[in-house]
Amino acid sequence: MVDKKQVRRNIKQLQRIKTWQLVILLIFAGFISATFLRLNNIGMVERRSAVMSADGVGDNKATLNRLYDLQRYVTAHMNTEMGKGVYLESTYKRDVQTAYEAASQDTNPNGNIYKKVQAVCMPKFTHWSYAYLVCTTDELAKYPASADLISSVNLPQADTYLHVYISPLWSPDFAGWSVLVFVAILLMIIARLTSVIVLKMMLRHHYKSI
Numbered sequence: 122m123v124d125k126k127q128v129r130r131n132i133k134q135l136q137r138i139k140t141w142q143l144v145i146l147l148i149f150a151g152f153i154s155a156t157f158l159r160l161n162n163i164g165m166v167e168r169r170s171a172v173m174s175a176d177g178v179g180d181n182k183a184t185l186n187r188l189y190d191l192q193r194y195v196t197a198h199m200n201t202e203m204g205k206g207v208y209l210e211s212t213y214k215r216d217v218q219t220a221y222e223a224a225s226q227d228t229n230p231n232g233n234i235y236k237k238v239q240a241v242c243m244p245k246f247t248h249w250s251y252a253y254l255v256c257t258t259d260e261l262a263k264y265p266a267s268a269d270l271i272s273s274v275n276l277p278q279a280d281t282y283l284h285v286y287i288s289p290l291w292s293p294d295f296a297g298w299s300v301l302v303f304v305a306i307l308l309m310i311i312a313r314l315t316s317v318i319v320l321k322m323m324l325r326h327h328y329k330s331i
Contacts, residue, residue: 153303171191199288
């Protein structure tokens with residue numbers, strides 16, 4: 122009889138906190154965690170945009186500083202995945218242009234091929250672009266041993282201009298702690314419902330004879 126009373130007492134204690142109250146807390150905690158997660162993502166986007174702006178201006182020092190800010194932020198905050206990362210396209214274009222300009226300064230007993238190519242392509246374009254690169258490659262192909270001419274230009278590797286940083290699965294910031302609170306409340310709801318069901322089953326099946 123004592124065990125039966127104890128089971129009933131446990132059920133009443135579990136029923137003091139209503140499930141709907143926990144559900145409301147869960148919804149509130151979910152809203153807060155979603156807000157902080159969104160703010161983390163916005164912070165990443167802002168810093169990525171700053172990198173792209175510095176890259177477009179052409180300030181290498183500022184670009185490196187903004188990259189460091191982006192790396193430090195992404196690696197310290199959850200929900201800051203960068204997707205395909207940030208590509209320093211403007212820096213790559215400038216470095217490619219520098220490589221062609223350097224090649225055009227070389228001396229050649231048969232005449233400077235690169236300088237001739239630039240004389241054809243540069244008037245067609247107001248700034249460096251992929252169309253300019255295609256024009257340069259096509260003009261080089263008109264000369265003998267074009268494959269050697271094209272390959273002799275020391276072009277930078279495009280993949281070295283791509284920067285991708287990894288976001289942690291959990292971080293000890295507002296977003297991280299709010300997610301833990303959300304998970305804790307969810308586990309409380311599950312544990313409460315499970316305990317009530319188990320205790321009622323015990324009361325129904327194991328104490329029929331009492």
